[in-house]
Amino acid sequence: MTDILTWKRLSWTLLHFPPMTSLDYVHGYTEDEANRLADQAGTLADLLHHDTQYPAGSRVLEAGCGVGAQTRILARRSPAAHFVSVDVSARSLALARAAIERAGLDNVEFRQADLFGLPFSEASFDHVFVCFVLEHLRRPEDALAALLRVLRPGGSLTVIEGDHGSAFFHPQSPRASRTIECLSEAQAAAGGDSLIGRRLYPLLRSVGLHDVQVSPRFVYADASRPGWVDGFTRKTFIAMVEGAAEPAQRLGLIAKAEWDGGIADLKRTAENDGTFCYTFFKAMTRKP
Secondary structure: HHHHHEEEEEEEOOOOOOOOOOOOOOOOOOOOHHHHHHHHHHHHHHHHHHHOHHHHHHOEEEEEEOOOOHHHHHHOOOOEEEEEEEEEOEEEEEHHHHEEEEEHOOOOEEEOHHHHOOOOOOOOOEEEEEEEEEOOOOOOOHHHHHHHHHHEEEEEEEEEEEEEEEEEEEEEOOHHHHHHHHHHHHHOOOOOOHHHHHHHHHHHHHHOOOEEEEEEEEEEOOOOHHHHHHHHHHHHHHHHOOOOOOHHOOOOOHHHHOOOOHHHHHHHHHHHOOOOEEEOOOOOOEOO
């Protein structure tokens, strides 16, 4: 609980990576978004990371660490590995460093770096980890190529992404579905791809990786699982969609009244007779 409260005090974003600008991150740079990222990391920790562990003495690059929401989880699960967590934002790194220090973790080194110009020699890492980053990049193939350059032959690459097209719920609502579509369209307008989860396999194959294993990580929430309803339906997914209100309306994708009705219908899925489903995709592979 202490860690979650610490993250709720952070007021920066998990993702601040070129070639994006402040307008390109569709979820916004607000305190509410920072809170959402904290809730998301805590809620999804076991689902996404139960099978991510690194051997003692291994050197792991985490690309796009932002304020370190995933860093904290990774470092705890592999205390004898050494993590180098990079981000382009000095402010994000300062917040991440402070949070890691509060957590009492000493196996993380932070570096300011551009994903497309990593200041590391070839084959200098045993493992590379990237989570919720590729979906916001205009050139995910180039990003993967940059990461593979610094990964040693035989080293592992782990990529985790969501897929907003996988969201379905009860009660069904065309208005709610339209708000999700608007989020995806706004993200596409910024050069990202909110549906990237479904194409991780061909994406990784396209950069020369052969033994690619992708596993879906399915979230299901109803009143019998109140932790998931609160942590995911309300505080992760609906909060994420709400954060896209400004770009969706600025781009003329939807009228405010229709947007508000869709958000209300989404919130209805978190009531006692509602259900919500979503799929994340985790890809694991090794460099030949």
